Amino acid sequence: xxxxxxxxxxxxxxxxxxxxxxxxxxxxxxxxxxxxxxxxxxxxxxxxxxxxxxxxxxxxxxxxxxxxxxxxxxxxxxxxxxxxxxxxxxxxxxxxxxxxxxxxxxxxxxxxxxxxxxxxxxxxxxxxxxxxxxxxxxxxxxxxxxxxxxxxxxxxxxxxxxxxxxxxxxxxxxxxxxxxxxxxxxxxxxxxxxxxxxxxxxxxxxxxxxxxxxxxxxxxxxxxxxxxxxxxxxxxxxxxxxxxxxxxxxxxxxxxxxxxxxxxxxxxxxxxxxxxxxxxxxxxxxxxxxxxxxxxxxxxxxxxxxxxxxxxxxxxxxx
Amino acid sequence: xxxxxxxxxxxxxxxxxxxxxxxxxxxxxxxxxxxxxxxxxxxxxxxxxxxxxxxxxxxxxxxxxxxxxxxxxxxxxxxxxxxxxxxxxxxxxxxxxxxxxxxxxxxxxxxxxxxxxxxxxxxxxxxxxxxxxxxxxxxxxxxxxxxxxxxxxxxxxxxxxxxxxxxxxxxxxxxxxxxxxxxxxxxxxxxxxxxxxxxxxxxxxxxxxxxxxxxxxxxxxxxxxxxxxxxxxxxxxxxxxxxxxxxxxxxxxxxxxxxxxxxxxxxxxxxxxxxxxxxxxxxxxxxxxxxxxxxxxxxxxxxxxxxxxxxxxxxxxxxxxxxxxxxxxxxxxxxxxxxxxxxxxxxxxxxxxxxxxxxxxxxxxxxxxxxxxxxxxxxxxxxxxxxxxxxxxxxxxxxxxxxxxxxxxxxxxxxxxxxxxxxxxxxxxxxxxxxxxxxxxxxxxxxxxxxxxxxxxxxxxxxxxxxxxxxxxxxxxxxxxxxxxxxxxxxxxxxxxxxxxxxxxxxxx
Numbered sequence: 001x002x003x004x005x006x007x008x009x010x011x012x013x014x015x016x017x018x019x020x021x022x023x024x025x026x027x028x029x030x031x032x033x034x035x036x037x038x039x040x041x042x043x044x045x046x047x048x049x050x051x052x053x054x055x056x057x058x059x060x061x062x063x064x065x066x067x068x069x070x071x072x073x074x075x076x077x078x079x080x081x082x083x084x085x086x087x088x089x090x091x092x093x094x095x096x097x098x099x100x101x102x103x104x105x106x107x108x109x110x111x112x113x114x115x116x117x118x119x120x121x122x123x124x125x126x127x128x129x130x131x132x133x134x135x136x137x138x139x140x141x142x143x144x145x146x147x148x149x150x151x152x153x154x155x156x157x158x159x160x161x162x163x164x165x166x167x168x169x170x171x172x173x174x175x176x177x178x179x180x181x182x183x184x185x186x187x188x189x190x191x192x193x194x195x196x197x198x199x200x201x202x203x204x205x206x207x208x209x210x211x212x213x214x215x216x217x218x219x220x221x222x223x224x225x226x227x228x229x230x231x232x233x234x235x236x237x238x239x240x241x242x243x244x245x246x247x248x249x250x251x252x253x254x255x256x257x258x259x260x261x262x263x264x265x266x267x268x269x270x271x272x273x274x275x276x277x278x279x280x281x282x283x284x285x286x287x288x289x290x291x292x293x294x295x296x297x298x299x300x301x302x303x304x305x306x307x308x309x310x311x312x313x314x315x316x317x318x319x
Numbered sequence: 320x321x322x323x324x325x326x327x328x329x330x331x332x333x334x335x336x337x338x339x340x341x342x343x344x345x346x347x348x349x350x351x352x353x354x355x356x357x358x359x360x361x362x363x364x365x366x367x368x369x370x371x372x373x374x375x376x377x378x379x380x381x382x383x384x385x386x387x388x389x390x391x392x393x394x395x396x397x398x399x400x401x402x403x404x405x406x407x408x409x410x411x412x413x414x415x416x417x418x419x420x421x422x423x424x425x426x427x428x429x430x431x432x433x434x435x436x437x438x439x440x441x442x443x444x445x446x447x448x449x450x451x452x453x454x455x456x457x458x459x460x461x462x463x464x465x466x467x468x469x470x471x472x473x474x475x476x477x478x479x480x481x482x483x484x485x486x487x488x489x490x491x492x493x494x495x496x497x498x499x500x501x502x503x504x505x506x507x508x509x510x511x512x513x514x515x516x517x518x519x520x521x522x523x524x525x526x527x528x529x530x531x532x533x534x535x536x537x538x539x540x541x542x543x544x545x546x547x548x549x550x551x552x553x554x555x556x557x558x559x560x561x562x563x564x565x566x567x568x569x570x571x572x573x574x575x576x577x578x579x580x581x582x583x584x585x586x587x588x589x590x591x592x593x594x595x596x597x598x599x600x601x602x603x604x605x606x607x608x609x610x611x612x613x614x615x616x617x618x619x620x621x622x623x624x625x626x627x628x629x630x631x632x633x634x635x636x637x638x639x640x641x642x643x644x645x646x647x648x649x650x651x652x653x654x655x656x657x658x659x660x661x662x663x664x665x666x667x668x669x670x671x672x673x674x675x676x677x678x679x680x681x682x683x684x685x686x687x688x689x690x691x692x693x694x695x696x697x698x699x700x701x702x703x704x705x706x707x708x709x710x711x712x713x714x715x716x717x718x719x720x721x722x723x724x725x726x727x728x729x730x731x732x733x734x735x736x737x738x739x740x741x742x743x744x745x746x747x748x749x750x751x752x753x754x755x756x757x758x759x760x761x762x763x764x765x766x767x768x769x770x771x772x773x774x775x776x777x778x779x780x781x782x783x784x785x786x787x788x789x790x791x792x793x794x795x796x797x798x799x800x801x802x803x804x805x806x807x808x809x810x811x812x813x814x815x816x817x818x819x820x821x822x823x824x825x826x827x828x
Contacts, residue, residue, distance in 0.1 A: 004818040005825035011813075015821045019651060020811040092757075127702055184759070191759060212823050282824060 014284030021251075021275060025289070029168070029250025030271050037247050038269040042086040042140055048266055051246040054239060055266045056259075061086070062139040065126060068119050080144040083122060085130045085137045093130030095121050096144060145265060148258035150231060153223040154178050157185035161267055162198065162230060164237065164254045165277055165285070168296065169244035169305060170312045171237045172288040174198040175280040176228070180210065181220050194218060195280030196225055201317035203233030207282050214282075236264040237312065241305035243269060287319040326809055330802045337798035350792060353785060361433045361533045362394075362596045362630070363571065367581055369589035371421040376585040380429055381574050382412040383530065385439055388568040394430040401427065411578055425586070433533060433571060446549050452519035455500075462496040467521055477523050477550040478564055481514075481557055485546060488514050489559040511544045511559065524549035526576035528556070531593055533569040536631060540593040542580075545570060596631055622794060635668075637790040640800045642667050642777040647804050649776065654816030655769040656762075658750050663770050665743050667777035673735040675778060679771070681736045685717050686767070689748040690755070697756065711745040 010017070016025070037043055048055045059078055062071065075081070083095040095118070097105045104112040124130070125139040147159045154160065156179045165173045175197050179185045182192030189195045194215060197206040205228040208215050216226055230236065240254040243266065253273025256264045278285055295301045295311070302308050344350040367380055382405065385391050393405065393414075401416040414429050455463045470484040488497050488510050498505075501513045511527045518525035525548045532543045545567065546557045556566040566572075574580045583589040622633055642664035649655040657663055670678040692713050696706060718736050725733020747770075755763045780786055789796055813821075 002819060003822050004815075005822040007813045007818060009825035010818065010821055013821075013825050015813070015817075015824055017811070017813040017817045017821075018654070019814060023809060023811050124700070129700065129702065186758075188758070209823075212820075278821065278824065284821075284824065 010284075014286035014288075015278060016275060016285045016289070018275065025167075025251040026272055030252075031248075034248055035271050038249065038252075038271045040086050041084070041088075041268055042138055044269055045140070045142075047246050048243075051242065053242055053246060053266055054262060054264060056082070056145055057143040059141040059143060061141065062122050062126065065123060068122060071119065071122070072115055075141070078141075078143075081141055082144050083118070083125070083139055083141050085125045086140050087131040087135065087137050088125075089131070093121075093125055098144065145257055146260045148231065148260045150228075150258060151176075151178075153221045154218055154225070154228065156180045156183070156218075156220045158187075159257065160187065162236065162256045162258075162264075163273065163277065164240040164256065165273055166240050166244055166252045166254055167289055167292050168250045169241055169308050170292045170316065171200055171240045171309055172292065172312065172316055173277050173281055173285055174200055174203075174237075175277045176230075177276075177280075178218060178225075180218070182210075189276045189279065194225065195276060196228060197277070197281030197283075198228075198230060199317060200237065201313040203230035203236065204228070207280075209279055209282070212279065231258065232263045234309070237309040238306045239264050239266060241309040241312075245305065283319075288316045291316055291319060323809065326805060330805050333798045333802040333805070337795050337802065340795035341793045344793065353788070360435070360597070363431050363433055363531060363533070364594050364596075365429045365581075366592045366594070367416075367427040367429070367583070367589065368592070369425055369583050369586040371418075371423060371425050371586040373420045373422055374585040376416075376418050376421050376425075376583065378416045378427060378581070378583045378586070378589070379406075379579075380414045380427075380581045380591065381578055382414050382429065383431060383433075383571050383573045384412070384441075384575075386566050386570065386572065387440060388435065388566070389533075389571055390434040390439075391571070392432045392434070394432060411575075421586070435568070443554050446524040449522055450519035450524050452516050455516075455520070459500055462499040463517060463520065465496045466500075466517060471521075477548060478555050478557075480521070481518055481523065481525065481546070481548045481550075481555075482562070482564055484517055485514050485557050485559050486562045488517070490562065507544050507559075511546055514546055514559070518546075518548060528572050528576075529574045529580070530570050530572040531595065532567070533571055533595060533597075536596045538594050538631065540595045542573065542593070543570065545572075547575065594631075622791065634787070634791050635671075637794060637797070638781040638787065639664060639668070640797055641780050641786060641790065644800050644804060645777040645780055646773055647807050649769075649773050651807050651810060652814060654814030655773060656766045657770040657773050658747055658754075658766045659743070659770070662743055662747055663773035664777055665740055666770070666774040667781055669738045669740070670774065670778040671782060672738045673732070675775065677732040677735060678738075678778075679775075681721065681733070682739065682771070684721065685714065685736065685739065685744060686748055686751070688717055689714055689744070690752055690763075693748050693752040694755075697752065707745055707749050710748050711741060714741050714745050714748070 037047055042058075042061060045055060045058050049058075059081055060074060062068065079100055081097050083097070085093045088094070096108050097118075098108040098110075099106040101112050104114055105118060106112055122139045125137055128136050131137040145159075151160050158179060160176045160178050162174060162176045164171050175195055177187040177189065178194040178196065179187050180192055180194060184191065187193050189209075192211060194208050194210045196208045198204065199206050205226055208225040210219060217224055236256055236258075239256065243252060243254050244250075247269060249269070249271055251271075251273070253270035255267045255270065257267050259265050275285075295315075302311050345352060363383065365380055367378055369376075369378065382393065383391055400421060401418045403414065403416050406413045406415050416427050466484060466487060469487070470480050474480040474483050487494060488501070489507075491497060497510075497513075501509050505513070508527075515525045515527055525546060528545045528547050529542045530545070531540055544559065546559060548555050548557065555564060557564055558567045558570070561567065581589070581591045622630055625633070643661065646657070646661060646663055650657060650660075666678075666682060669682075672678075673681065689710065693710055696709055701709065718739075718741070721733050721736045725731070725736075751763045751767060754766060
């Protein structure tokens with residue numbers, strides 16, 4: 001039995017729909033000319049570095065096939081790194097090198113492969129195999145994240161990242177998506193990944209849903225989802241809030257991963273973040289957006305990102 | 320001025336103009352709002368084409384005459400740089416265009432509205448002399464006599480004689496007498512000429528009448544033939560196709576006997592083509608329109624002033640906004656996912672040509688098989704453009720196979736697969752295949768199903784008689800469609816699908 005809500009009930013619950021997101025949140029806050037800042041990860045990296053925001057360090061970039069000759073010598077000092085397309089989508093085309101065995105490179109699984117395979121992968125990236133629309137691309141080489149073990153046992157495959165929605169510099173909502181066997185290792189909620197809403201004040205799990213139904217344990221690993229608490233939450237929200245000044249995007253998704261030593265690192269930014277975060281949180285985004293707008297019209301809004309994050313913790317989290 | 324206010328203002332202006340013009344046409348010009356009972360109304364157009372090289376040109380086209388069942392209204396043709404008048408003398412009418420020094424490729428149009436109601440038929444005078452046919456050659460005399468004697472024996476009067484003779488010449492293809500006189504590969508015109516010659520040699524006045532059989536809309540209409548005879552008291556018409564006496568109801572006579580069909584002096588490479596459009600509009604509304612057509616700018620600058628073949632194109636083009644509106648409603652108000660924004664509209668246009676069920680089966684077959692083959696191409700790691708080019712060739716191959724196999728198996732409907740735009744189909748396959756890889760097969764089914772549902776609804780809207788009539792008779796309603804689409808463009812409320820998606824959140828904690 002398919003159940004429909006009345007539009008009034010959804011409005012009361014403060015849900016933001018797709019049309020409102022497109023017309024009010026994205027079209028009015030994200031000027032088109034800023035999109036390349038986030039769609040091209042190489043530019044994102046530069047912008048983040050200019051503003052001193054934590055992100056995995058860029059080792060180098062391969063722009064031309066000719067540069068492949070110098071690549072082995074260039075990679076010599078780096079034992080662990082990741083190669084990815086600058087304009088890739090959906091996590092495609094990412095090659096992780098977790099170590100060395102003499103001349104050979106090692107995958108995280110321990111399987112060794114030679115430079116020729118690495119070179120072919122870079123070549124595929126350059127020729128646009130993984131980029132949207134098949135445009136020629138650039139291969140980025142960045143340091144591998146030493147993942148914080150906080151999510152161990154919470155994911156079927158891969159390491160989850162944390163998505164923070166930042167509205168005009170205020171972190172308004174956050175979640176993490178855990179892949180499952182049902183989602184085929186993908187982090188898409190509608191395919192069966194578990195969405196965990198995170199309290200914007202504390203980083204603690206608020207609730208978890210799979211296929212729109214509340215769950216308390218991970219369906220594959222059995223780990224207790226209610227016990228998730230993201231460490232270094234203050235730094236994480238401050239970092240997210242700072243991205244506003246760096247990019248100018250008024251409605252943005254900030255994807256953060258946790259490094260064991262360095263703490264939260266910005267993985268990428270998104271100019272069109274989806275609405276699933278509301279389902280994971282079990283509440284609508286609208287009261288929070290309205291609260292930010294109301295604060296901005298008073299003219300007494302905090303101007304520093306850290307103060308905005310602090311204000312959000314105090315005033316937005318309860319909404 | 321804020322964007323929102325601008326939009327509201329624009330929408331108000333669009334609605335005002337759109338509905339205002341419609342109201343003016345309905346109230347003042349008395350246009351009907353519904354297509355009404357469908358009487359047969361045709362617009363017939365003759366296109367005269369020639370190449371001029373600066374000499375003074377005088378171009379004449381014989382004009383159609385009325386019959387007992389067809390009423391003809393000339394529509395003033397307004398060619399640029401040419402003077403036009405209708406020359407009328409006993410028994411025939413000609414349209415005459417004249418220009419002092421035209422240059423290059425010239426196209427002149429004559430248009431007439433033809434109504435299926437009694438026309439004013441001028442009484443034709445009796446022939447003033449017996450016919451004077453060219454005698455048959457020695458070798459042909461025997462065959463001619465054979466036909467004449469047979470017709471004479473099996474008839475009682477001139478009309479019966481002519482009918483018997485016509486039937487034999489037209490229908491009995493293997494008749495040795497007929498093939499001797501007209502040859503093995505005689506065309507209709509040759510046979511008609513033979514009939515007239517035979518009749519004349521029997522001292523019956525007869526003439527070939529060429530004209531147009533009004534049936535469905537046709538861009539390139541060819542001339543048909545009937546035969547006219549003097550039965551001693553009046554002129555009678557014999558229809559060789561039906562084998563009957565009397566003017567066929569849908570026959571529009573254009574040229575009789577020795578009259579020329581068209582004649583161009585002072586230019587070369589002249590040709591005359593005919594096209595016919597059958598209107599969906601009631602003859603009542605057209606009568607009004609004709610009455611008003613002098614001096615009312617709204618009508619003089621309306622679609623009806625364009626050449627007929629262009630009108631045919633526009634009647635299709637004007638439906639596309641309706642399809643676009645369906646897509647906008649389904650995507651932004653219902654929340655249906657489709658593959659490609661306006662792909663469903665293009666598919667719906669194809670359905671209009673192929674019929675719905677045939678179109679659906681062909682579409683699903685081509686895209687389904689295409690997806691399987693594209694799935695294999697994935698494993699080859701091809702670059703984007705070569706990949707799509709490969710898919711395109713696969714699609715064309717599928718068209719070919721479907722057509723040949725279908726035709727061989729006697730399923731002629733399979734031939735209409737070629738109506739599907741290949742590039743669009745190739746891109747649809749490509750997009751769905753990427754979707755299957757990145758998301759899941761389920762998403763392909765959702766999007767594919769959404770696209771087809773959208774295409775079917777667009778098809779139903781576009782083939783609706785009332786909608787087709789309104790868009791064609793009131794093109795200003797396009798502005799209303801535009802206004803509705805603009806309003807939806809700023810709609811920030813929920814989509815129907817979201818009432819389901821966010822339903823768990825509405826119950827509160």
